[in-house]
Amino acid sequence: MLRNYLVVAFRNIFRNKLFSTLNILGLAFGICSALLIFLWVNDELQYNKFHTNIDRLYRVMENQRYSDGRLYTFAATPGPMAPYIKEKFPEIELATRFTWSVNHLFQNGDKGFYEPGHFADQDFIEMFTFPLLQGDQKTALKEKNSIVISRKMAEKYFGSEDAMGKMLTMDTKDVFTVTGVLQDIPKSSSIQFEYLLPFQYFFDQNKNWLEQWDNNNIRTFLLLRENTDVTAFNKKLEDEIKNHAESTNVKLFTQAFGDSYLYGDFENGQQSGGRIEYVRIFFVVAVFVLIIACINFMNLATAQATKRAREVGLRKVIGAVPRQLFKQFMGESFVTVGIAALIAVVATLLLIPVFNEITGKALGLNLLDARILVTFIAIVAFTAFVAGSYPAFFISEFKPVQVLKGQLKSGSRAAAFRKGLVVLQFSLSIILIISTAVVFRQMSYMQNRDIGFDRENMFYVWMESDISRNFETFHNRLADAEGIESVTASGQLPIGIGNSTSGFNWEGKNKDERILFTILNVDYDFIQSMKMEMVDGRAFDRKLATDTINYIVNEKAAEKFGFKNGVVGQDLAYGENKGKIIGIVKDFNFGSLHNPIEPLIMYIQPRNFECLLVRTKVGETENALHSVEKLHKEYAPGYPFRYTFLNQDWENFYKAESQRGKVFNTLAVLSIFISCLGLFGLSAFSAERRTKELGIRKVLGASVPGLVQLMNREFATLVIISAGIGCPAGWYLMTKWLEGYAYHVDVGMITLLVAAAICLLIAVVTVSYHSLRVAMTDPVKSLRYE
Template structure:
């Protein structure tokens, strides 16, 4: 029986080639989209599961309250780790201090590489369950050792059998204690390419001074609780350890320590007023819904085309019933046809998925591959295809099998005027979803462009940042500057404690005239050398810049507009501000500069003078080419810092990276919207083809009676245009509602002008006309003699 069902199903597929092609292609495209989204979602949901202790590892964080607003900080003071180990030893298996992930210079003989990594305490590799290729996880217990990732070991030595070889990390000679497998891309710590002992880092002056400073929030602390299910209770136990040890200035921020599980790092990274408020999980839900709807669109095509051809299948149903077939057998027959179509579409979708995966990975910033060897993938894939086939074929199966054989065989069977309503409703549903996706895609791109065009308060063009790996260049910064100025490669150079495109340190304890005694102040602070303003091209609202060589300016400050507003100063220039038991004079006020997220308000920022800092900023001379300038800068850099790689970053490129996430989501959404429209158009094409076939004789009669081709084209197209107009009427308010709410998440956001919806409507109608016109024009131009010869 099953064999017969499949044989008849195959014959019907072959017999109706256009109908079958449209069904298989639309289903396969829908399955491809769903498969890509499914693989992407799996990559997101499996984030950090590489670590065996995934459920019991946490980041130690703190909430601080400033003027009623709670901020959640990853940066922690060192004494918190000591206190956790001392007072709560039974609650933790490991408590690990760590530096931030930064590039460092690794040298071996004549090789000098810039590698990103961390300084961590000895138990870190065990807590993270690193997979060792050579050596063992306990290697960091030797303070003169280092662990390298597989890719770094191969880059330096060409293999991973490098145990006991000695390399230099910055200025420290270290023995390689082991090589670990590269951490996968879907881990939060994937960019850690080496782990060096915390003891080396602890010897640096800044860390030594912070050993007992409860206010120095400059480090990371990771922990593994003894039992994963106790994480919430342990978090509750430790919340006051910082507050109880703070001095008066620190207590004003009411710090509360808490554990944030690794399972929430990636998808729930955002906090609002001290509470986890989501993050990338919204994109998991969004694309999950998109995948379902795109698949539903493909299934709608199957339903529409199957029910539209019901009159042609009606006589077959009548004969089968007259021969004794039961309705259940007919249902199985039609379901077997849809299952066969779905399985063929699944096979095509595997090919399409493999074909577009490189493009998709580039677009999504992922390293996804089809899980060919995973039986769960095949079980889910074939099961999904079967469910799609059953869903797509269920309505046609029950509908076609319900025909009465007597009426069909007598030739009096008619579908009636109401029979087309379900098909029309499904077409409306298709285009409604597609139009909503188009509106959403346009709004996302408009939002990114709106924020990109936001004034940044300085000149990004031709601005380059360099982070030296030692103090050598800083000691010769004057000679370095003079050489480059004489060569005409730069316009100016200056140093700063922070990158202009990254977050800055925060400080409190400032005092000024008229300050509210209850105000808990918190400012972003930048250490800069005197030429910083000229180098970056900041714009003054009042006062002046720092003067090079001025001793008096060592006690001066430059504030941004937000800082002046925050302080409530009317005439800020010349006023005195107290900070760290020292008085400073405000020299000038600059326009606000976008330093952190361009989507958020600018922080009150104070720039203070220094003679040396970690970042070197260079303004390329606009009169020479960038390539020539970089060549000259690199040569001079190597003159004063021989053996160090010249690693530079363009500020405009670093700033553009801030939009990567939104742009990536926008590109993915536009791709899926395009595929949704394609699937909907396939359905329209199939419906138009069928309607033209059904109305062949009517078109012939109208042509004989004098109807023009344009009149016939209008006749066949108007029904589809009406359906699209109904879709637009539904999609426009729904799209407006959702995108308006989405934009409210951003402090700076674009609007929703009327022309956006008008353009979407015009585009949708144009696409519809283009889709159905081929069949309409073909039918209108057909020779009526051929269609009427049987009359």
């Protein structure tokens, strides 16, 4: 029996080559896209899961409430906290301080490179599963001059030699001894680094601010003991800062480290999403594409049911029951999907390199991996069941008497079901087209938005060695160099400012009032060099010595002071620094467009400049780079010259979102293509079924355009109905998505109309091809048809 079913299945596939090809191609594209997305989703879900103690690892977070009612959540914590709370709370087994990623120059002989890494306490290696190939896990970071490096870094500096005990020079002066070599850091780790240095070294270098409990600057990770009640522990930890700072607005809590990668966003002190939102969106879109492919199969299978009617009638006459026939046709569905799945696997293997380039991943299709194999089987089974269930049920219910008498009608119910599937298919396609257009426009908007200063023709260099100590001389020499329009400096990059404080005071301020201000240390000509706009007052002036204690604020900050007689000229104090507000700069974006512009205060503190910003003359970038490099070698001879264009950094700021946008757009195009395959097959079947009718109409005087219009009317109506469903749904979904950006485009009526018009045009063109072919056939041949 099984052999007979398989023979019949393959015979029908080869007998109806056009429809079989359309079915298999549509299913293959659907399975391929779903497989790629599920590989991406699986990779995202597996981040950090390799840590042995992942269920007991936590990071300490801060909720900070301010006078305007806003509650900010930060992952930054005080420097002295980790060792203190480790001793105080028995629930903590291990605790480590961990800096944000830093780039230092390392040298061994004539080899020198900048490497990314972190400073961490000894407990870090014991808490997290980053195994050592060499070295003692319990002592590798005990000594201040020790360094643990990756295997990649060991091979880079020492080749095939044993790296243990070897010396590396950091920043041309400090020497560290290699006390451990790590295995390669898994790509599924949210913490990536090439080296670890003892936190004690970092603490001694920055003791003046790391000792303060009201200064939040590093991360704290905890390994809690087994069976710890985390909720109860959070209650004990919550007010710990109050025991060390006279006045604080901080509440502490812990977040599971396993959740930190996907659930990184907080709003009003509560977890509000993060990367998990994109995981969910891509999962849903992949299911959409798969359903669109299944709809093709269902439509074409039910449309061709009449060709299998006599076979079904004969099988029923000789004793077949509906259950057996259902199994037969479901089996044929599985055969078709199986062929499509094999093609999909080949396509996936071919497309994975391109997909990895788009997403920045390193995915692979290893069907020996149990998780991937189960996912693949689930996709195939889901597709086969969804695609084949209704056609199998529909065909197995044919009445043998009607079939054998030739009285079988396709039925209005089946036709209505097919039309409903077409409407669903194109509704999903319209939603994806709207989504694609909005994502593309938002990405373009973020890349090209006027953010309040000119990013073009500007690059930056980190101020190393003697550059910072001799900044004024360096600045003056560089300002007159070839190719350079202007030179300035700052404590941080103007598109990634991370420092903030509530420590400012002014006349009339309530002593209990807390307002968070972002702060930026800048050079005198920072405003002019960045081509920012002053709203009121003036910029800093090198000729005025008093400007070293004065301030410039942005419009958002000016609103916070509450001065009745204007802001410019008012006194403002930050600790011991008491000066005046000399100007208001127009608001500019110094962070993500997801968030609104925050209050900003700029001041001058040359000894803490870290970033040299150079604006080049138009068309003279090479000359400017040469001028800076020449002077850089003079003031920082041991350091390789490295530079980055500000515009490039801004693009990298949204690189991950741009990658996700490209994936989304690709899926949308693919869904439209699959829909076209289905529509192509349906319109071919419809034209074939109405061949005699069109021949009669032509004999009676109908024109070819009239016949084409007649054929198009049915499908055009379905697309218009789809637009009525898809446009409102697409508008709602993308409006909700755009709410995640403080600055964004609008969905707009034009986007909805264009999406509907695209689908309508595709339908008309596809159907017209078959309509023209049949309508232009000689009526004599049409009337002989069948």
